[in-house]
Amino acid sequence: MFKLKENHxxxxxxxxxxxxxxxxxxxxxxxNPIILSDAGVPFEQVFAATIIATVIxxxxxxxxxxxxxxxxxxxxxxxxxxxxxxxAHTEITYQTAFAAVFVAGILFIxxxxxPFRQKLIEAIPExxxxxxxxxxxxxxxxxxxxxxxxxxxxxxxxxxxGDLHSPSAILALIGLAITLILLAxxxxxxxxxxxxxxxxxxxxxxxxxxxxxxxxxxxLPEGLIIVNPIDAFLDVIHYGLYAVVFSFLLVTIFxxxxxxxxxxxxxxxxxGNTLPRARxxxxxxxxxxxxxxxxxxxxxxxxxxSSSGVAAGGRTGLTSVTVAILFIIAAFFGxxxxxxxxxxxxxxxALIIVGSLMIGSVANxxxxxxxxAFPAFLIILSMPLTSSIATGxxxxxxxxxxxKIVKGKWSEVHPLVYLFAVLFxxxxxYLPH
Numbered sequence: 001m002f003k004l005k006e007n008h009x010x011x012x013x014x015x016x017x018x019x020x021x022x023x024x025x026x027x028x029x030x031x032n033p034i035i036l037s038d039a040g041v042p043f044e045q046v047f048a049a050t051i052i053a054t055v056i057x058x059x060x061x062x063x064x065x066x067x068x069x070x071x072x073x074x075x076x077x078x079x080x081x082x083x084x085x086x087x088a089h090t091e092i093t094y095q096t097a098f099a100a101v102f103v104a105g106i107l108f109i110x111x112x113x114x115p116f117r118q119k120l121i122e123a124i125p126e127x128x129x130x131x132x133x134x135x136x137x138x139x140x141x142x143x144x145x146x147x148x149x150x151x152x153x154x155x156x157x158x159x160x161x162g163d164l165h166s167p168s169a170i171l172a173l174i175g176l177a178i179t180l181i182l183l184a185x186x187x188x189x190x191x192x193x194x195x196x197x198x199x200x201x202x203x204x205x206x207x208x209x210x211x212x213x214x215x216x217x218x219x220l221p222e223g224l225i226i227v228n229p230i231d232a233f234l235d236v237i238h239y240g241l242y243a244v245v246f247s248f249l250l251v252t253i254f255x256x257x258x259x260x261x262x263x264x265x266x267x268x269x270x271x272g273n274t275l276p277r278a279r280x281x282x283x284x285x286x287x288x289x290x291x292x293x294x295x296x297x298x299x300x301x302x303x304x305x306s307s308s309g310v311a312a313g314g315r316t317g318l319t320s321v322t323v324a325i326l327f328i329i330a331a332f333f334g335x336x337x338x339x340x341x342x343x344x345x346x347x348x349x350a351l352i353i354v355g356s357l358m359i360g361s362v363a364n365x366x367x368x369x370x371x372x373a374f375p376a377f378l379i380i381l382s383m384p385l386t387s388s389i390a391t392g393x394x395x396x397x398x399x400x401x402x403x404k405i406v407k408g409k410w411s412e413v414h415p416l417v418y419l420f421a422v423l424f425x426x427x428x429x430y431l432p433h
Contacts, residue, residue, distance in 0.1 A: 002066060002316040007269075009315040014068075017314025018322025021070050023189025024305035025323075027350045028054070028072045029330055030195065030337050032297065034347055035078045035143075039086035039094045041296055043338055045225075048218045049295035051331040055324045057288025057300050062320030065280040068309055069263050070323045071288050074301030075354050076136035076389060077251060079143055081298040084388040085244050092239060098225045098293045099232035100241045104248035105290030105299070106229075111253070112282040123414035128396050129254050130361040131376030135383035135392045136251070137358025142384045144351030147344040148172035171202055171345035179349050188308055191350045198346045208343055212335040219334075226294045243427040247390035252299045256285045259302035267310045304357070371403040394424035 004010055033046040050073055057071025085097045145151040150169050152162035162169060179194030187193065202208035226232050236245060260281050264270050275281065281302075288300040309319050330337075340346050362380070366372040375396045383392035397420045401413045 002318045007315040013313040014318035017309040017312040017319040020188045020312040021309030022323045022326040024308040025303045027191045031347045032073045039082040041094045045222045045296045049297035053288045053292030056291050057284045058320050058324040060284035062317030065277045066317035068314035068319035069306045070303045073297045078298040080389040099235040100244045102226045102232045102293035104245045108286035123416040127372045127376045130364045131379035133361040134359045135380040137355040139383045141352045141355025144348040148348045168345045172348045176349040210339050214336045218331040225296045256302045371407045375400040397424045
């Protein structure tokens with residue numbers, strides 16, 4: 001099934017690679033519930049939904065696409081869900097927001113089955129893709145800094161340096177230092193090990209306790225969030241969540257595609273410029289996103305942390321199957337995860353570091369060409385300052401064709417980008433955001 005000999009690997013190597021990938025991405029079961037709980041979603045619901053979506057997507061990736069790539073709720077998309085969709089609109093509940101995620105997932109499944117997906121990906125300018133990735137990274141890091149009080153509110157300048165003597169800030173800085181040292185030493189699972197080390201320090205300093213124990217059966221206190229698919233579509237129409245659906249869809253497509261291509265190239269699985277079994281690989285993410293919305297989590301994405309498993313020798317879907325099995329085991333440690341998630345200083349360093357890794361995309365932006373650089377810069381700048389990923393994407397898509405027209409390069413812009421620019425302008429001008 002996995003064609004181990006053909007891919008020059010063996011069972012032992014694949015299992016070890018799966019363990020490595022699991023250790024580098026398991027932080028999602030802690031960080032994701034924390035972020036979505038800010039939108040009012042019960043912690044236990046998000047924890048279980050995160051596991052379910054991760055297992056579904058990763059198993060599909062391993063069994064159907066035969067790639068060593070993990071799928072889980074994406075960082076950045078969860079922040080957009082919690083702070084830009086639910087947090088910024090009092091009339092939108094998290095149940096309604098999950099309806100938008102569900103609709104985006106259905107559309108992603110349809111696009112994954114048609115040639116339009118490839119046309120859409122090709123239509124988006126490379127510099128805007130890099131700007132979106134970098135902007136989300138900056139936004140995530142900003143959230144991590146604010147969660148711990150390292151950055152605080154300022155009456156006239158909006159933000160300022162927080163109280164570095166507070167226990168939360170001190171613990172976060174210690175955790176950040178430990179994790180950075182582990183990363184510098186190329187230790188597999190550095191993010192997860194860093195959280196464990198920070199948690200141990202918090203426990204012995206009296207800031208962390210385990211009153212509920214360590215192990216319990218996973219549960220879904222809210223049951224199924226999306227019961228009737230038709231109601232989900234009606235909610236999107238009633239609340240005018242078209243821009244939200246589009247933003248979920250756009251970021252998921254580009255993030256997943258870019259990650260899969262990058263990991264496949266690292267593993268030597270690319271055939272020229274094409275990704276074999278791309279349809280099955282994209283279906284892994286789109287199906288996981290749809291299923292995740294039903295149970296209660298934000299859109300999923302292929303995880304760049306999968307590259308750690310590839311570096312450990314992973315070349316086939318057996319690596320992904322191993323990752324999925326380990327996440328199933330993790331589902332029974334909800335109380336332990338819940339206790340850790342109650343202390344933001346433990347998880348904030350992971351957000352800050354993931355943000356720093358994502359912002360590396362700025363290196364690929366053509367800064368010497370103003371018509372390419374400024375729209376990307378506008379995306380990067382506006383995402384953290386407006387606390388909205390969708391607004392950043394919108395401003396980038398509006399400014400890009402305008403800059404090209406001024407430069408006399410209007411013919412270089414794909415017709416779909418002009419269409420997106422008009423849609424985003426309408427959204428910013430006339431719809432709530």
